[in-house]
Amino acid sequence: xxxxxxxxxxxxxxxxxxxxxxxxxxxxxxxxxxxxxxxxxxxxxxxxxxxxxxxxxxx
Amino acid sequence: xxxxxxxxxxxxxxxxxxxxxxxxxxxxxxxxxxxxxxxxxxxxxxxxxxxxxxxxxxxxxxxxxxxxxxxxxxxxxxxxxxxxxxxxxxxxxxxxxxxxxxxxxxxxxxxxxxxxxxxxxxxxxxxxxxxxxxxxxxxxxxxxxxxxxxxxxxxxxxxxxxxxxxxxxxxxxxxxxxxxxxxxxxxxxxxxxxxxxxxxxxxxxxxxxxxxxxxxxxxxxxxxxxxxxxxxxxxxxxxxxxxxxxxxxxxxxxxxxxxxxxxxxxxxxxxxxxxxxxxxxxxxxxxxxxxxxxxxxxxxxxxxxxxxxxxxxxxxxxxxxxxxxxxxxxxxxxxxxxxxxxxxxxxxxxxxxxxxxxxxxxxxxxxxxxxxxx
Numbered sequence: 001x002x003x004x005x006x007x008x009x010x011x012x013x014x015x016x017x018x019x020x021x022x023x024x025x026x027x028x029x030x031x032x033x034x035x036x037x038x039x040x041x042x043x044x045x046x047x048x049x050x051x052x053x054x055x056x057x058x059x
Numbered sequence: 060x061x062x063x064x065x066x067x068x069x070x071x072x073x074x075x076x077x078x079x080x081x082x083x084x085x086x087x088x089x090x091x092x093x094x095x096x097x098x099x100x101x102x103x104x105x106x107x108x109x110x111x112x113x114x115x116x117x118x119x120x121x122x123x124x125x126x127x128x129x130x131x132x133x134x135x136x137x138x139x140x141x142x143x144x145x146x147x148x149x150x151x152x153x154x155x156x157x158x159x160x161x162x163x164x165x166x167x168x169x170x171x172x173x174x175x176x177x178x179x180x181x182x183x184x185x186x187x188x189x190x191x192x193x194x195x196x197x198x199x200x201x202x203x204x205x206x207x208x209x210x211x212x213x214x215x216x217x218x219x220x221x222x223x224x225x226x227x228x229x230x231x232x233x234x235x236x237x238x239x240x241x242x243x244x245x246x247x248x249x250x251x252x253x254x255x256x257x258x259x260x261x262x263x264x265x266x267x268x269x270x271x272x273x274x275x276x277x278x279x280x281x282x283x284x285x286x287x288x289x290x291x292x293x294x295x296x297x298x299x300x301x302x303x304x305x306x307x308x309x310x311x312x313x314x315x316x317x318x319x320x321x322x323x324x325x326x327x328x329x330x331x332x333x334x335x336x337x338x339x340x341x342x343x344x345x346x347x348x349x350x351x352x353x354x355x356x357x358x359x360x361x362x363x364x365x366x367x368x369x370x371x372x373x374x375x376x377x378x379x380x381x382x383x384x385x386x387x388x389x390x391x392x393x394x395x396x397x398x399x400x401x402x403x404x405x406x407x408x409x410x411x412x413x414x415x416x417x418x419x420x421x422x423x424x425x426x427x428x429x430x431x432x433x
Contacts, residue, residue: 011235014235014236026385
């Protein structure tokens with residue numbers, strides 16, 4: 001099972017970080033305004049940015 | 060992962076998403092303008108402008124506002140008064156033929172809290188935005204429509220989970236974010252489907268689950284009426300119907316006395332879905348940012364104005380309260396709305412590319428679902 005496990009983390013480590021970041025973003029703006037809002041923009045901005053970067057044609 | 064396991068997950072992913080795709084596309088497309096409904100209503104000139112008056116202009120009391128409302132729509136009764144933080148000089152007013160009239164037959168407008176002048180809110184009673192909202196909420200099919208959409212939302216969640224499981228075999232040999240652009244259109248869209256799907260995962264799950272909860276709101280409210288409300292008003296079970304109501308004048312002060320840390324959100328008049336036949340229900344929201352989405356009803360006897368009970372909030376009503384901001388994306392300013400719209404469009408792309416990949420796969424002679432082995 002060893003090689004499989006390595007595979008798992010290799011594939012899922014980045015998506016997991018993004019998932020946690022989005023979750024923090026979704027939650028933070030519920031807690032307050034100002035800095036909390038800004039945190040949520042970062043948390044939701046990262047997945048939006050990564051997706052759009054993938055869509056743009058590379059040269 | 061064994062190829063048999065992959066085939067099973069692939070089957071689940073294909074069919075859960077295919078069944079819900081049409082509905083999800085409808086939801087995502089109608090949801091897009093709804094994110095900006097406030098701004099659109101302003102642009103269309105449908106948002107009432109409360110008149111500029113000196114800041115210390117005294118406000119009418121609630122009984123005077125009820126009177127103003129009844130003068131504005133003779134023959135109707137007030138169902139609800141709503142209070143908004145960003146417009147303290149206006150009271151959202153909902154009236155109908157009877158207190159028990161269902162929401163879609165009610166009439167919504169604003170009352171100037173200082174003059175009692177009625178300001179119409181056309182977008183709350185008809186027009187394009189309400190049409191889009193009804194499409195989004197129940198497709199004009201009432202409770203069955205809502206429940207169908209809730210079921211589609213559940214399928215969407217299944218599609219997201221199975222898609223995440225499949226992400227592993229598909230991406231085993233690829234760096235995160237790889238988009239193969241030069242091989243074939245199918246590979247490019249497969250990579251994009253995987254990339255956009257996995258980065259929008261959390262957002263889509265949260266919006267999906269909170270949408271399902273909101274779609275079940277009618278059932279949750281009915282459950283709340285059945286257990287919590289019925290228990291609170293048990294002593295009134297055999298009381299005769301009220302012939303006249305005590306004036307609403309002091310309702311907010313009475314509610315603030317028993318819930319001093321909270322602020323009023325709305326008042327449900329006797330006989331509506333959020334109150335009993337014998338009570339005014341003042342719904343108080345929490346005083347902090349987080350708890351401002353959680354409502355506590357204060358039931359006030361509509362003939363003696365004594366507080367009958369301060370409601371406890373069952374967990375499902377809290378879930379319903381928290382679902383609203385997390386579904387609407389209206390709690391983090393304009394940048395959040397723009398991100399919400401972006402993620403919504405990205406979800407449309409994931410849905411569309413999913414259908415495209417399925418069509419291309421079907422056209423190919425061999426329908427073996429073992430991409431991963433390639």
